[in-house]
Amino acid sequence: MxxxxxxxxxxxxxxxxxSMTVWTDIDHLFFKNRGITVPKTLQQDIEGKSFTETAEYFVKTFSLPETVEELKAVWHSQAIEQYQYHVxxxxxxxxxxxxxxxxxxxxxxxxxxxxxxxxxxxxxxxxxxxxxxxxxxxxxxxxxxxxxxxxxxxxxxxxxxxxxxxxxxxxxxxxxxxxxxxxxxxxxxxxxxxxxxxxxxxxxxxxxxxxxxxxxxxxxxx
Structure with missing residues (x-):
């Protein structure tokens, strides 16, 4: 090789x-808190997208009140402890x-x-x-x-x-x-x-x- x-x-x-389960948990909590049904095609829709592209997709697709930068900050705050201590x-x-x-x-x-x-x-x-x-x-x-x-x-x-x-x-x-x-x-x-x-x-x-x-x-x- x-x-x-x-x-x-x-x-x-x-x-x-x-670390992929971290994002599964974050996504499910995100949709639950907003009363949105998790799309069946979510995984394939965001696979490979950059952190910014994924935030843009969420803001546009689900008509979110947050800006792209605000949403990225939310995800960061939810994930940082996992990446530091648990993943x-x-x-x-x-x-x-x-x-x-x-x-x-x-x-x-x-x-x-x-x-x-x-x-x-x-x-x-x-x-x-x-x-x-x-x-x-x-x-x-x-x-x-x-x-x-x-x-x-x-x-x-x-x-x-x-x-x-x-x-x-x-x-x-x-x-x-x-x-x-x-x-x-x-x-x-x-x-x-x-x-x-x-x-x-x-x-x-x-x-x-x-x-x-x-x-x-x-x-x-x-």
Whole structure:
């Protein structure tokens, strides 16, 4: 998997962090407090969108009184404690990051989440020193599945896209990495369990945890 790889770029939620249930809980509380029925298509409607794009979608779709910036502030206040103290690392990620550093492979993060929540998560777990570059989808023109966030990360890492390996947990993120011309490894996550078939169709590799890479026990997809 790592043959000819000079940089590894991770998505955050569902990929490095076991955090997708945080947003499920926030969304359900949000709709409950406003007396709005949770749309059945919510997951697919917002998948891959940046933090800002998601807020714009909510404000417009549900005719909310908040501005986009006010809604982002509400979500941040609801999520910050979870990201600092409760969200777990994906199994084997710390060991994999240590391995990459030992091989002088550059490490980037390309996330749809906010920079404040990303930084809070990394700092609380003493991971900042592992990361060479981090880019959020709010830093570029379009969120996933557009390739922008991955191309920008590669640019800042000064590594060509074809020498980058992406780790992603949902189809829109996998598409973003592939459209950037990068290899992509799909990561198992309970939140996207119903999308496993699609993830396998799009990605180059599949893992249940990062220990599989260190043990050369990952799945190579056709």
């Amino acid at each position: 790592l043959h000819k790889t000079k940089a590894v770029i991770f998505d955050l939620d569902g990929t490095m962090a076991d 777990a690392l994906k199994p084997g990620i710390l060991e994999f990051l240590t391995y990459l550093k030992s091989r002088s492979v550059k490490i980037g993060i390309a996330t749809s989440n906010s920079r404040d929540l990303l930084n809070a998560f990394l700092e609380a777990r003493s991971l900042t020193g592992y990361i060479d570059v981090s880019v959020t989808s709010c830093d570029v023109s379009a969120g996933k599945p557009a390739p922008d966030v991955y191309l920008k990360t590669a640019e800042l890492l000064k590594i060509s896209p074809e020498e980058c390996l992406v780790f992603e947990d949902v189809p829109m993120g996998i598409l973003a990495g592939k459209r950037a011309g990068m290899k992509v490894c799909a990561v198992e996550d309970a939140y996207s369990a119903d999308q496993r078939t699609r993830k396998r169709e799009l990605a180059d590799f599949y893992i249940n945890d990062y220990f599989q890479i260190l043990q050369s026990d990952y799945e190579v997809l056709p």
